[in-house]
Amino acid sequence: MVAVDFNGQRTRSASRWPTSSLVRALCGGLALGVGALVYWTDRDPNKASLIPAVAMLAGLHLFGTLGGWLPSFVHPLAFSLFSAALMATRARSEYGACAFWFALNAAFEIGQHPQVRRPLADALRHGFGEGPVARAFENYFLRGTFDLGDLVAAALGAALAAAVLHSLRVHQENRHAPQR
């Protein structure tokens, strides 16, 4: 059976692309869930404004020292998988998504480096004025702390995403290979 997939490309089965996308999205959601758990159990809920506090989990401290770097690991992992779920099924695009999310995480981390943050904040102020969003970014760069461990964690997260995508691809190719 020949069908047109979500990308307008011809595939062997109409259900092939959506199923593989769902698996990628589920893996991403799982990773993001672990990341949210760090904020629920190990951190002050006021710190992450997008994650509502769950009182029964507060103070459980499930992750210990690892909790410090886990979000940096989870962000490129989860969002690479989400992006791959929505992108063309070409391997190059999927690995490109991993590289993109690592680069984005790395750029924000490097923006907190003591030698970078002040000129960056000044540039933001000149470029975007003093609106709430510009001030929030200024706060982020000036008040954050550059941590090499975060960069390493982001690289590991992106690498794991690439590995997951590779193994899913191999699995799918084996599944759809002609039977003898």
Add this chain to the structure above:
Amino acid sequence: MHHSASFLRTWLRQVALVAVTVFGLVAIVGSGGGGDAANCSFFSDVCNPVVGGPTPATPAASISPIKLTVQAGASAVFTAQASGIDQPRFQWRRSADGGVTFIDIPGATAATYTLANVQFADDDATFRVDLRSSGGNTVLASSNASTLLVSSMPAVAFSDGEFDPADWSSSAIADPAQNGPTHSEDRGATGGLPGAFRHMVHTMTAGPSSLRVFNTKASAVYDPQALGAIHAIDYAEDCDRLSATSSAFVVTSYPTIEQTGRRYVSRLGRGCLSLWVNNFSQVPSLEAGDFVQVDGPACGNGESCPDFSARGAPLRFGFERRVVLQAGASPGSIEHGIDNWNVNVWRP
């Protein structure tokens, strides 16, 4: 038909990709930088401490503000912070004898204590919080004490966010005496919080050196003989360390008073951040004893310096910017600013 369905799918996919990218971006910065140890929220001007992770071995507690003045009938709110303990159990305590003895306040076991409908009888009451073990009454730590002052009428307020140069004057002392430090002040029309601010540049000789510049607002005059004695003064400002040739500069800001040719500076000051943060530098409930004379005629026997009584001469308010260049640092300059300068004068 088939072509339009394919186009719709492609369009939906692109919209979803943009949504995921925006969500990812917000997640990265909204979490304060992933694993960022500085614990600052994208949405908050003030950094919050992390809960969890390695905790100090010794439990400790503190309460804020360190002093508080409110008008009778209003509410007084104190907040406790604990460290070195995962699940602190607070017990608020009150003293009626200046902090010599404290008794428990029944039911006051939350991190925040609110005394509603404050009465004159609460004037000079002292509060502190004890950290207790979760199972018993063992006191693990006691906080600093905080004093409540009560006023019978609203505060007299002086403020400035425009900083007309004609209304402000500056003069400096180099402490210790040095040759070379200079300072300049002007009005920045934009770049404050928001808009105009007072812009200052201190140029320093090689460290260690320091320069104290007193800035006084000509129109910020309080006359105790006309308006009544002073119970306490609340001071607030926003301070931004704009740029510096070296990180060895330290800038602090202090409330000041001028009275009968004498200048006084508060013992309590606040450091400057590298950005504008609204209402960050607050020095609450300053009393006469919190000010130290800097220059002018010596204080005579039996004289109150400064004199906050109803017989006192007019006082003029301002602020001091103290810049210190640490030992070994090269000569250089620092640029800093003040905005939203506020003085509230509370009467008994």
